[in-house]
Amino acid sequence: MDYLPIFTDLKHRPVLVVGGGDVAARKIALLLSAGAKVFVVSDALSDPVAELHQQGVIHWLAKRFDASQLDDIFLAIAATNDSTLNARVFQAANQRRRLVNVVDDPARCSFIFPSIIDRSPLVVAVSSGGKAPVLARLLREKLEALLPASLGTVAEIAGSWRGRVKQRLKTIVERRRFWERIFNGRFAALVAANRIHDAQAELEQQLLHHEGQTGDVTLVGAGPGDAGLLTLRGLQAIQQADVVLHDSLVTDDILALVRRDAEQISVGKRAGAHSVAQEETNQLLVKLARQGKRVVRLKGGDPFIFGRGGEELEVLAAAGIPFQVVPGITAAAGATAYAGIPLTHRDYAQSVTFITGRCRLESDGLNWSQLAQGHQTLAIYMGAVKASDIQHQLITHGRAPSTPIAVIGRGTRADQQVLTGTLLQLSDLAKQAPSPALLVIGEVAALHQRLSWFGESADRQIFQQNQPAQWQSVVNLA
Template structure:
């Protein structure tokens, strides 16, 4: 280890910056965030520094550097383009056993600035010991994406409970188990969802009854298939799950991202195959959450768009189980985007309607007259089995039989297939299409050949993908 990683308390401590340019500004920003008193030595200040000096945020200490200026400071940073001056500052600091940093000159640094992930009071620092700062920055970017933005708030609340926990649990092992349960359970989820009052109540309840671990249900939209379309929040949740109940529409690529030791239960529904009833899914959700588990209900697309997510959460409410929702990219948005079919376009469609071809058997019929209007896009989920009826009804209610249509199969996945044609041939297209498939009806389909970027990429990389036109 070339450097000892330490976190220094520089609040209200004077730090000397020699240099008044853009490089100095970057260092000063970090120092100010850490609460330091910043003293600047420079013949002139760049505009950003002049603004800070005018506000009294930094002090323009002197125009020229003198070694005596180091006698009163905690740290010194040399941020000039004068190599001889930087060397002299470092030498003067070393004589005084003072930590110094010469910007972009690793051998002349007794301390270095790491790449920082700031979730104050949680702070993660990454360093390559000055050998590969770009690599350290790239790693920081990856961690920024993985670490929830609420970590700081979670840590701050935990800090307020430390004394209570110490009083409640005499052994360190007991305290560790308490915090592990809190940071991996309902408390963490409530902070993430903004329910700070509920999170505090959960800590109090766990302190009083540490053996009573309350479970929760988290409804997560997995998107239409491509694992890259899973939201960041969705990724974080499935990697913290105790058990995952998933549908057939969830792709293997998304399932591979689930925490390795989480229990996985398929509760999918598929025509002419073994299916789990909705009532059984409800029973499982309540049973598993009542056992104190973090239960993730992972659904293809978005759980609130033809996904029965609302019904499942109503069951959670009735059972008194805490829950939250992580939206997903719905098939109509994801599959059409990958097929190069904009849902709306000012020259072709001013509105888009999402419709299910598989409604309740006792429900009202479709408003075919409204659906048949021109210059609108229809995105129809689960419509392949009723494609003939859909086509006939739209045409009989006034939609042109030559209206462009597309059937997008397995949208956004490596084997995506797009069949295009006209409304009068919709049933034939649907019969040829692998499932799951989305029906798209409207003039915007004509843009597919021009904008089908994913199809083009698939052909170039050898993916199994097809574009078929049936006019």
């Protein structure tokens, strides 16, 4: 994060603007809207700035800049077309530890002006850190269209009621859930219709009849890694959670979307590493829900595809805990799509089978003769450790050693790696792939060479015939 976004109270605080032209006029208007006491230094004033001076709204401090003018200033803005003067203002402000903004010169800014969506007292600010101001403006325009004009009134009324709500509802969780229901219910609709008296009455009724809510659990599929693949419903769930129990496969980018004051508990399981027993996780879900908390069980991929989601729900159902499920994009669908490998294709594969590699291959009940048939795709989760056994079983039961395969490590993430070869090379390639890895076996894997699209190296395939397996068709999409 290049800049820490903060909101500053400028009411009655002195602010120095060096420059009196049109750009300075825009900055002055913004400062005045925030209640600042504006002092201007400029050899001449444009008509809008001169009018503000004549009205006594701003103070024309001097025609020439002097560093001493910054001594009693809260922050400064340089808005001239003289780069030498702007640099002097920047240097003098830095020496005095004053915040300073040189317009259109990010390198000389200790603070920047964001694009603003004003629904006062609710204010939303968008910034690109000075790198793409047009992009920030376009995003602001989209948000302007999404946020109703009545939000400011909603916030004003809520602010006037905070004391009463706090007096009646003693815990933070109770108050947060109350306001969530209010902002998503009839109260907000009445404010939007400008029926303020009715909205106040609705708020009072909701507060008088508010009852404490029991806890519940929501199973949320986080997807295969890319935070952009988290569903909208999943995002809403983790934003409303009091506590989030997450797997080790859930990426930091997704965890960063969890509400900041929510408790996060890692209950991940990793081969060869310390992990939380499934029974312990089950009982923790029950315990937290019985405490009245809104619990999210956040799982990589989809909760019901090799995610033990069904087992956890059985425990919750037996304990009488309310629950719901938010599906996620499973690794086989997400990772193969990002690798340019269609799971089915009418010329190559008429079916796809999902298999977990965490099984005893000799006694797992799998029909290897059926799995070894051609024109189908096998997507094997957590199969890297047993890739040698999988390779042996498939070849022994008739799958051609030349069958195309792919090993996708850290699928959908910025450091995704796709290693392709043949079934005869599966064990060697699986050893090289970063974890977590998905094994893809079938004719569709060969399409990666033509359909790869994700990452800067997607168009640079490396393929060397008659080389050691570990060098063949390795694509690093970091």
